[in-house]
Amino acid sequence: MDIEKYARQVRSGSQGEALDDLARSETGAKLAAKVDGRKLTKAAKAGDMDALGEMLRDILATPEGKSFAAEVRKAVKQDGR
Numbered sequence: 001m002d003i004e005k006y007a008r009q010v011r012s013g014s015q016g017e018a019l020d021d022l023a024r025s026e027t028g029a030k031l032a033a034k035v036d037g038r039k040l041t042k043a044a045k046a047g048d049m050d051a052l053g054e055m056l057r058d059i060l061a062t063p064e065g066k067s068f069a070a071e072v073r074k075a076v077k078q079d080g081r
Contacts (some may be wrong), residue, residue, distance in 0.1 A: 018075035
């Protein structure tokens with residue numbers, strides 16, 4: 001699967017606005033604040049999927065992260081995916 005193509009489809013579909021709302025939510029902001037921007041940028045530029053995955057797992061292991069992930073799944077499924 002071409003992840004970039006899928007991301008474009010999701011963002012342009014009906015669930016794109018719901019995902020944007022989640023990203024701008026209070027919980028989204030709190031989770032974003034937990035991310036080390038320098039570490040994220042370094043890993044992304046290097047294509048270090050292990051480091052990116054570890055950061056994501058750390059965030060999703062929190063109660064807020066689990067709840068946020070459930071809301072994302074719900075938003076994506078609203079379009080029948």
